[in-house]
Amino acid sequence: MDLIYFKKKLWLLEILEEKEELMSQQSEKKGQPEYLDGMNNPFVQKLKEKFKENIINAKTYGNELTIWISKDILIPLCKDLWEEGFIYLVDIMGIHQPKEEKNFALSYILHNFKNNERVRLKVEIKEGELVPSLTEIWKGANWLEREAFDMFGILFSNHPNLERILMWEGFEGHPLRKDFPLKGINTGASIYPDVYPEGGGPPKKEDKNA
Known part of the structure; x- marks a missing residue:
């Protein structure tokens, strides 16, 4: 897998984090949408009645609602949301937050087509x-969870085939973690030994002419 891809993705993630912080600062100055307490949202209140303290927090930004939950209710809550019309799993995103006590997170985006x-x-x-x-x-969660495992090392129970999906088996480390070296690592061998020389990377000009 091209190391440039991962460098670009890490760079984009850093830009998005900076943009989010900047937008939050600008919202206070210009009256733009800002993160608001969402615990009083009727939808959240309904969930809290059933799942109690497992609904940890909720915030809104514009029209987007984010709910922090315990992993213990992930399955039953998602089943309820499916019944509510959130039948499309848009994405599962891994997050590495090394400064936090809980140093990893998963963000699940669900969409309700009926109510948009x-x-x-x-x-x-x-x-x-x-x-x-x-x-x-x-x-569709199959590949999304495999990517979170591959890129962040997040483990999933009862997954039918929790193997790497982008990197090859035997690759050491998880490229989207913040402790992964930006310069990459020397794997000592190529993923395609019949095409690329030992040590990885594209063949040198002299190799091509050989």
Whole structure:
């Protein structure tokens, strides 16, 4: 896998984080949407009546609702949301937050086509904790969870095939973690030994002419 791809993705993630912070600062000055307490949202209140303290927090930004939940209710909550019309799993995004006690998080984006609504679920975990797989609800969660495992090392229970999806088996490390070296690592061998020389990377000009 091209190291440039991962450098660009890390760079984009950093830009998005800076942009989010800047937007939050600008919203206070210009009256733009800002993060607001969402715990009094009727939708959140309804969920809290059932799931109690497992609904940890909720915030809104513009029309987008984010709900922090315990991983223990991920499956039953998602089943309820499916019944509510949130039948499309848009994405599952891994997050590495090394300064936090729970140093990893997963962000689940669900969409309701009927009402044209989106909700984001956020689950925070410590490294090594198992997160329930959503493949029993959404088949598309299979590859999304494999990517979170591959790029961040996040583990999922009851996943049918939790293997790397971008990097090859035997690759050491998880390229989108913030402790992964930006300069990359020397794998000592190429993913395609019949095409690229030992040590990885594209063949040198002299190799091409050989």
